[in-house]
Amino acid sequence: MLKFIFWSLLAANAVLLAYSQGMLGHFSGNEHEPARMKNQLNAGKMVMVAAPPAPAEPSKAAETVACLAVGNLAAAEARRFESRLASLQLGDRMKRETSAGSDATSHIVYIPPQGSKEGAEKKAGELKALGVTDYFIMSDSSAMKWGISLGVFKSEAAAQALLASLVKQGVHSARIASRGGSAEKVEFRFRGIDAAAKARIVDIAGSFASAETGSCK
Numbered sequence: 001m002l003k004f005i006f007w008s009l010l011a012a013n014a015v016l017l018a019y020s021q022g023m024l025g026h027f028s029g030n031e032h033e034p035a036r037m038k039n040q041l042n043a044g045k046m047v048m049v050a051a052p053p054a055p056a057e058p059s060k061a062a063e064t065v066a067c068l069a070v071g072n073l074a075a076a077e078a079r080r081f082e083s084r085l086a087s088l089q090l091g092d093r094m095k096r097e098t099s100a101g102s103d104a105t106s107h108i109v110y111i112p113p114q115g116s117k118e119g120a121e122k123k124a125g126e127l128k129a130l131g132v133t134d135y136f137i138m139s140d141s142s143a144m145k146w147g148i149s150l151g152v153f154k155s156e157a158a159a160q161a162l163l164a165s166l167v168k169q170g171v172h173s174a175r176i177a178s179r180g181g182s183a184e185k186v187e188f189r190f191r192g193i194d195a196a197a198k199a200r201i202v203d204i205a206g207s208f209a210s211a212e213t214g215s216c217k
Contacts, residue, residue, distance in 0.1 A: 068193065069187060069214055070201065098186050106178075107153050110138075110150060111127075120147070120148060130169050163176055
């Protein structure tokens with residue numbers, strides 16, 4: 001009996017000794033396992049990893065113009081217009097189309113139709129009284145019938161010069177009209193261009209007096 005008690009106490013002391021040395025762990029945590037905690041943490045080997053950048057939002061496509069037209073250009077004007085567009089490098093976004101048109105080939109200085117032969121002759125008498133002797137009563141079947149022609153010129157400048165001279169003589173009812181034949185006209189069409197290109201094209205077109213700008217299909 002004494003031997004059993006002795007060995008029981010010895011075994012209990014051995015268990016307590018092992019527990020106190022941390023060999024059996026501890027219910028309250030790892031206070032008795034500093035080495036194991038150190039190995040687990042490896043503080044010196046920790047590396048901070050940056051969060052991956054947020055994905056960039058897709059860029060919005062630049063707004064494009066469906067169709068811009070610049071037309072009513074004579075052949076010479078069209079060549080100048082096209083040369084000024086070269087820096088935009090429009091490529092197949094620009095199309096050139098040629099169509100029949102009309103250009104003034106002469107300019108007439110006239111007094112509008114007087115309604116009858118008698119009216120035209122009366123007006124001619126007034127002109128003669130003012131010192132104007134170079135005139136012609138138009139009696140054909142055109143819209144100018146019973147009007148009075150005062151001169152026909154190839155250039156508008158010459159017609160304007162005569163008109164100014166007539167005004168000085170006291171003739172205030174004279175007018176200038178263009179008379180023309182057919183001539184080709186050129187139109188440019190631009191598709192898929194952005195707002196900046198459109199603004200530049202419109203600006204260049206604005207330097208041509210005859211140019212007509214607008215949208216197209």
